[in-house]
Amino acid sequence: MATEKDLINALHSRQISRREFMFRMAALGASAATATSLLSSPAYAKEPQKGGKITVGVEAMQAKDSLDPTSYFSTANIMMGFTVYDSLVNRGPDLQPIPWLAESWEVGADASEWVFSLRKDVLWHDGKPFTADDVIYSCGRHMAEGSESPAKGYMSQIAEMSKDGDHVVKFKLSAPNADFPIVLSDTRVQISQNGYEDFVNTTIGTGPFKVKEWIAGTRYIFERNDNYWGSDGPWVDEIEVVGIGDITARVNALLSGDINVMLELDPKAVSLIERNKKVDLIRSPSGAFVNLAMMLDREPTNNADFREAMKYAVNREQIVKNVFKGYGSIGNDHPISPTDPYFCGDIEQRMYDPDKARFHIKKAGLENTPIDLYASDVPGAGSLAACQVVQQSAAAAGINLNLIQPPADTYWSAVWIQKPMVVSGWDMRPVPDLMFSIAFKGDSDWNETKFSDKKFDSLLLEARSTVDFDKRKGMYCEMQQILQDDGGHVTLAFRDILDAKAKNVHGISSHPSGPLGFYQFARTVWIES
Amino acid sequence: MTLLRLIVQRLLLGVAILFVVSALIFIGTEILPGDVAQAILGQGATPELLENVRIRLGLHDPAPVRYFRWLGNLLSGNLGTSMVSGADIGQLLGERISNTVMLASATALIAVPLAILLGLLSAIKPNSMTDRAISAVSLSLISLPDFLIAIVLVMVFAVKLGWLPAIANLRPGQDFFTVARMLVLPVTVLVFTVLAHMVRMTRTAVINVLSSPATEMAILKGVPRWRLLLVHALPNALAPIANVVALNLAYLISGIVVVETLFNISGLGRLMVESVTTRDIPVVQVCAIIFCAVYVLLNLLADIVAIVSNPRLRYPK
Numbered sequence: 001m002a003t004e005k006d007l008i009n010a011l012h013s014r015q016i017s018r019r020e021f022m023f024r025m026a027a028l029g030a031s032a033a034t035a036t037s038l039l040s041s042p043a044y045a046k047e048p049q050k051g052g053k054i055t056v057g058v059e060a061m062q063a064k065d066s067l068d069p070t071s072y073f074s075t076a077n078i079m080m081g082f083t084v085y086d087s088l089v090n091r092g093p094d095l096q097p098i099p100w101l102a103e104s105w106e107v108g109a110d111a112s113e114w115v116f117s118l119r120k121d122v123l124w125h126d127g128k129p130f131t132a133d134d135v136i137y138s139c140g141r142h143m144a145e146g147s148e149s150p151a152k153g154y155m156s157q158i159a160e161m162s163k164d165g166d167h168v169v170k171f172k173l174s175a176p177n178a179d180f181p182i183v184l185s186d187t188r189v190q191i192s193q194n195g196y197e198d199f200v201n202t203t204i205g206t207g208p209f210k211v212k213e214w215i216a217g218t219r220y221i222f223e224r225n226d227n228y229w230g231s232d233g234p235w236v237d238e239i240e241v242v243g244i245g246d247i248t249a250r251v252n253a254l255l256s257g258d259i260n261v262m263l264e265l266d267p268k269a270v271s272l273i274e275r276n277k278k279v280d281l282i283r284s285p286s287g288a289f290v291n292l293a294m295m296l297d298r299e300p301t302n303n304a305d306f307r308e309a310m311k312y313a314v315n316r317e318q319i320v321k322n323v324f325k326g327y328g329s330i331g332n333d334h335p336i337s338p339t340d341p342y343f344c345g346d347i348e349q350r351m352y353d354p355d356k357a358r359f360h361i362k363k364a365g366l367e368n369t370p371i372d373l374y375a376s377d378v379p380g381a382g383s384l385a386a387c388q389v390v391q392q393s394a395a396a397a398g399i400n401l402n403l404i405q406p407p408a409d410t411y412w413s414a415v416w417i418q419k420p421m422v423v424s425g426w427d428m429r430p431v432p433d434l435m436f437s438i439a440f441k442g443d444s445d446w447n448e449t450k451f452s453d454k455k456f457d458s459l460l461l462e463a464r465s466t467v468d469f470d471k472r473k474g475m476y477c478e479m480q481q482i483l484q485d486d487g488g489h490v491t492l493a494f495r496d497i498l499d500a501k502a503k504n505v506h507g508i509s510s511h512p513s514g515p516l517g518f519y520q521f522a523r524t525v526w527i528e529s
Numbered sequence: 530m531t532l533l534r535l536i537v538q539r540l541l542l543g544v545a546i547l548f549v550v551s552a553l554i555f556i557g558t559e560i561l562p563g564d565v566a567q568a569i570l571g572q573g574a575t576p577e578l579l580e581n582v583r584i585r586l587g588l589h590d591p592a593p594v595r596y597f598r599w600l601g602n603l604l605s606g607n608l609g610t611s612m613v614s615g616a617d618i619g620q621l622l623g624e625r626i627s628n629t630v631m632l633a634s635a636t637a638l639i640a641v642p643l644a645i646l647l648g649l650l651s652a653i654k655p656n657s658m659t660d661r662a663i664s665a666v667s668l669s670l671i672s673l674p675d676f677l678i679a680i681v682l683v684m685v686f687a688v689k690l691g692w693l694p695a696i697a698n699l700r701p702g703q704d705f706f707t708v709a710r711m712l713v714l715p716v717t718v719l720v721f722t723v724l725a726h727m728v729r730m731t732r733t734a735v736i737n738v739l740s741s742p743a744t745e746m747a748i749l750k751g752v753p754r755w756r757l758l759l760v761h762a763l764p765n766a767l768a769p770i771a772n773v774v775a776l777n778l779a780y781l782i783s784g785i786v787v788v789e790t791l792f793n794i795s796g797l798g799r800l801m802v803e804s805v806t807t808r809d810i811p812v813v814q815v816c817a818i819i820f821c822a823v824y825v826l827l828n829l830l831a832d833i834v835a836i837v838s839n840p841r842l843r844y845p846k
Contacts, residue, residue, distance in 0.1 A: 061795070063803065148585070249679075253695040256688045409563065
């Protein structure tokens with residue numbers, strides 16, 4: 001249930017209309033007079049203003065930051081990408097595809113042929129018109145021989161691209177995919193200029209801001225693109241991104257006014273923000289989650305009773321309450337969150353049950369045997385603390401977890417998909433298909449639990465070519481049940497995305513797919529003078 | 530003549546040390562688990578993508594081949610490019626060096642005279658109230674971790690009072706006043722961390738000289754106290770003081786990662802730490818060589834000061 005503060009924030013960022021605001025305030029029990037007085041307060045009555053400078057504080061500025069869409073690696077990096085580039089298809093807060101550089105699309109008979117019509121009024125920062133060649137070039141870079149793009153896997157479903165005039169692109173896929181437009185809304189599939197290769201010091205995009213200065217790891221400054229094709233923004237003159245590694249220093253910089261927007265707040269720091277009257281929290285409930293990954297192909301996590309014991313030994317409510325300070329929700333050992341239209345409500349929620357856990361750990365013959373759990377904050381803030389809570393609640397059930405904290409810099413290469421039980425984390429994927437195919441399909445490189453189930457894989461393929469929503473939901477429901485029963489995930493929590501901003505900064509919406517309005521706040525943000 | 534020979538000798542030795550250090554650093558980064566390809570790709574790594582990156586960066590060549598390829602480039606004046614970003618290392622270093630040097634010299638300009646002054650004040654009357662107060666304060670400051678001092682200073686002066694910025698967002702073309710305002714807090718923290726070491730060394734060295742027969746002779750001769758201290762004692766105590774100042778300056782160039790991180794200053798220390806985490810060996814190597822060179826040169830300078838200030842060393846028997 002949205003609180004009054006959430007509603008005010010939503011109104012702030014124009015996600016809900018004034019009428020909806022009044023209606024929902026009434027539902028919360030606020031009198032019409034209160035709601036009206038909130039509405040007539042200056043901040044809501046004003047239209048966006050041009051001018052001013054936004055300084056965004058992010059976790060790090062690093063040499064590996066890049067303006068090459070095929071090499072993005074961090075949240076801050078993706079956000080900077082969306083500042084200078086546009087994608088072909090964008091994604092609404094309801095996770096539906098919305099036309100962007102492509103103004104419309106049509107699907108062929110079996111969802112393996114797609115025709116996209118492009119906008120004709122888009123200019124590159126250097127004044128050249130945007131055309132079909134740019135799209136074919138940008139998508140091709142991900143799939144090319146020798147490509148190092150993490151998007152290579154799912155972009156390789158494109159078997160053939162061709163243009164029909166300057167503003168129509170045809171995609172032929174190797175297999176039907178009813179979700180193809182949403183694949184093109186992926187954060188890495190941003191469109192760069194045909195033939196552009198040297199991204200070291202600057203780039204050319206179609207996006208709301210131009211690169212003013214870009215020195216990897218040192219300084220990132222963007223200036224407004226006055227020829228931007230969209231109508232809602234950009235408003236501010238300049239955006240600068242600064243990396244402040246220490247969380248306390250980052251919050252201090254926001255409180256002292258040295259930065260006025262902060263990307264991704266640690267739940268630990270929420271109380272600092274809430275206590276201060278000069279800043280606001282931006283909260284986006286999301287399908288991003290933190291999980292334990294138990295590998296099904298090795299000891300001791302290949303033991304079904306051990307996995308069952310772990311699933312009952314986790315106190316999910318306590319993790320959401322203590323670690324995520326209430327900014328999250330409990331999971332049910334499959335990756336689909338309650339915010340997703342395909343979430344299966346029929347599956348029984350697994351609860352903390354030390355007795356059942358003890359029964360299964362005894363059956364597995366591992367009662368009180370020390371078992372390693374690799375814990376770290378690398379998968380996301382709070383994941384280490386969540387593991388410590390798991391250690392406590394599991395101890396009460398006779399499960400003796402030995403917490404190991406490996407070095408952060410090799411977590412993904414030396415621990416993840418190497419050690420039997422590790423903490424992991426995933427960002428929300430816009431459709432269940434992507435989540436299932438990346439993390440659970442038998443032959444995926446990112447199948448962290450080495451889960452392999454014929455029924456699951458065949459349902460996955462079947463759903464791809466099923467266009468009917470209810471039929472598809474039935475299939476996805478069955479797949480969620482399979483994962484909950486036999487999978488190697490223990491979902492520790494779905495975590496809300498938390499950002500923060502100064503009071504006089506407006507126009508940042510909340511979006512389940514990513515921080516700061518799905519990374520795209522640059523376009524809509526404005527400052528009240 | 531001896532001085533010149535010493536300088537040449539030490540410089541040659543310094544170059545040899547640089548080679549050894551570069552080889553050791555290279556071996557060290559080789560021993561670390563993981564490589565630059567895994568660091569670049571992170572969670573997105575697949576065997577195929579890793580292979581593509583490794584081929585592009587030539588990581589399949591044996592370690593000695595890679596080391597000597599790098600060394601050859603260096604000797605021909607080519608610092609190379611970062612494996613991670615593809616940026617030219619010279620360009621990567623430029624602004625960071627100037628930031629670091631600015632921070633270090635601002636700190637040194639305040640800390641060195643202050644430390645010598647406080648050291649002399651302490652030495653005039655050992656175990657007096659002044660001496661004890663100076664010792665107590667400087668030792669407490671060095672005992673508090675720098676990040677704690679930094680956070681407390683930021684809380685008070687940036688967040689509560691709003692007098693100074695919480696981060697130092699340095700960039701070329703800023704006017705002197707802006708830069709000075711941004712540097713106040715980081716320089717204060719650094720002065721606190723290096724002060725005690727130099728104060729104690731000055732105090733000890735001067736006290737030593739003051740208890741020598743030569744000083745007693747001077748007192749008997751009726752030399753005034755200030756003259757005794759500044760003209761007789763200080764020059765004789767200069768050698769150990771120069772040594773400790775050199776060490777602290779070298780530390781200011783290479784070891785201030787915490788302050789750089791907390792105040793968001795893009796400097797050399799942070800570059801090196803970050804490059805180690807991403808296994809960006811060419812950058813790590815160049816940073817290590819710069820730090821090593823700084824140590825060699827500053828130590829050489831300290832020795833020259835010692836020799837110049839001491840006629841006995843200038844004209845050995």
